[in-house]
Amino acid sequence: MDTIAFTQSVLLKSSESRSCSHTRVCHSLTTLKVNCLRDCRRRCHGQVNVERRPNNQFSSGHSFAMVTQSDVKHRINGLPMSRDLLPLRNYVLVKFATPEEQTSSGLVIAHSSSEGDAIQGTVVAVGPGSFLPKTKARGPLAVHPGDFVLAGKYGGQKVDIDGHKHFLLSQEDILCTLQGGKKEASAVKPIFDRVLLKKIKSEQETASGIVIAASKELPTIGEVVAVGPGRLLEDGQYEPIELSVGDHVVYSKYSGNEYRFGGEEYIIVRASDCFAKW
Template sequence: MASVQLTGTSFVAGRRAAAAPLAQSEGLRPAVFRVSTLSGSRGVGFARRSFQGLVVKAATVVAPMYTTVTPLGDRLLVKIKSSEEKTVGGILLPSSAQSKPQSGEVVAVGDGRSFGKNKVDISVEIGSQVVYSKYAGTEIDFSGSKHLILKEDDLVGILNTDDVKDLKPLNDRVLIKVSEAEEKTAGGLLLTDATKEKPSTGTVIAVGPGLLDEEGKRKPLTVSSGGTVLYSKYAGSEFKGPDGTEYIVLRASDIMAVLS
């Protein structure tokens, strides 16, 4: 048994073809790999392989020949807001430390959903600045920018300012101002940030219009602005306002009780 290193040489129909460098495509990193071969009358056989996988971009690249992307049904095309490359103090951030953006601008919408004979249009207009769920949709590279194709239900809300308290929740989403954690224990000991228990209560700031029923009509939510609620501990998406105030946006089904 012999070990051979391949560097772009190809094998065709059991014989060695002319050596040529591997083509390097955008988003791929060539990797050298080693294989163990078995010699025999039937040409080259691969007994075992040990190699590094090719690193592929997370986004699907749309070929330049296509000039438009048209979402279908209840899907939208959102141009992703660029992530910050520097800290407030001007320090450059490596790509691994840059926070993944969760907001963008709606650039195209589908024709809506059908509920029997009723047709419901997308409730978000082109040009709206939206916030979406962290891992929602399919990312694509289009016209030199990163975009996301996602369903309307993946949208958290509309935010046309830089302050999360101005968020307008969509569907069954609820915006909650998180209660502050206790600074001291019952015995009077001061707590550090690491030991403070994460609160699961807060004040409702805004509520969405509700989900669509089988006839395409909105079902209003049972919670209202101003109420204090208890919610599931690890639910929703967390945000922080410019003044450091913490907020959370979650589905109404993640609210367990109204406190009074």
């Protein structure tokens, strides 16, 4: 028996072929027949929602409409979605906002002094959290839907949802929330072990009393403005941060993300990037 005759025999004897209401229309020895048989099998197993076309007419490209127009709820990168996009583990979906965009309260959001396209926007959805190694329970989430957040410009995966730029970020990539979206240092709430510092420019005074600009090799100094709850440990507890608001610290010049609030320069760093305090 040749290949074509064997294929025809298998198709005609299969339960899927016999139960298909349009066998005589579509099941010929063509690619369309194979596609039709495959879709029939998927329909029988509940894997596809079938939309029949009038008068048993089927296009040569698709036997069934996988997602009907009425089922489309969103479009991600141009592709139809019938449901909302749900982050996994400790990932967070953030709708991006430009530096000039205003929040719902009418206040302009913070602008990054280093890059205008730093990731900033409103949290749309959050994952259920990652499991902690010791307790086997899911760890706490640092942000919630509706929070306005700032993140490093290189973090996350960019996606387009309904024509709007979004980012899928690990909550570890998020630096802080801005309470009410206010462009104020007092509105910054650092995440985990992050610390908000107000940058202090160092100066040197010569023996004659002349003040000169500090060398770039001098350590960077900052004043603590806000402190996060601490690094999340494996048992779900937070490691305390040995810093308080008002402390002055020496921090690494290669760390952090710089922002400008009210004409002043600030930087958000990890507590571990602070070497000493007074």
